[in-house]
Amino acid sequence: MPQQQDRQVELVQTRKLNLHMSAKLILIAVLMFGFGYALIPMYKKICEITGINILTPKDVTVGTTNGVVNTQIDKTRTITIEFDANAHGPLRFRPTHSSLQVHPGEMTQIVYEVVNQQARSIAAQAIPSYAPQQAASYFKKLECFCFKQQTLAPNEAKQMPVMFYIDPMLPKDVKTITLSYTFFEVSGLNKEVVKESVKN
Helix, strand or coil: CHHHHHHHHHHHHHHHHHHHHHHHHHHHHHHHHHHHHHHHHHHHHHHHHHCCCCCCCCCCCCCCCCCCCCCCCCCCCCEEEEEEEEEECCEEEEECCCEEEECCCCCEEEEEEEEECCCCCEEEEEEEEEECHHHHHHEEEEECHHHCCEEECCCCEEEEEEEEEECCCCCCCCCEEEEEEEEEECHHHHHHHHHHHHHC
16 A cells, blocks of 8 residues: 555656646747747847848838939949848848949849748748948838848749949948848748648
8 A cells, every 4th residue: 555655646746747847848939939939020129229231121212302312323433232142041042143333323223033942931031231331321222122021932933123222422432332131031920921822
């Protein structure tokens, strides 16, 4: 009898330990998921504070009377725009040209190509950065795939244009601007994307 009681006590203690361990594992999984989901807003906020990799919204002043925009093309100056692409996750990503020569005020288009190399749908976001950093406020985008998250079907290839001009007020000492995009998979949204692709 004492041995049977000891076994029962041991079983109760083992169950308690198992429940305690399961609760810990569930908590860790929830925290990891929450951290992954919060990573993008945190990244955007850190970029805003530090001034790096600024997500530039569409320039709403273009074509409006609210903002004063210099539409004159300054043909006395030529700026070299270099294009760079980095991808994180199952993506192949590159610009169609490595550089272009533009005049300040001149409307220009560059196309980036992205390929989803997975047999599943994914959601992805592009984050731009500029060098030198001071050039960011003079680089005016009218159309850009970076304005919103992109959904790519399994093995889909997309050509995505960026329409921009350089503000003629760009400091005279800036002769070259590098526009770099980092394109990465947004894991928190992929379950929803897969569900939508299954429905369609």
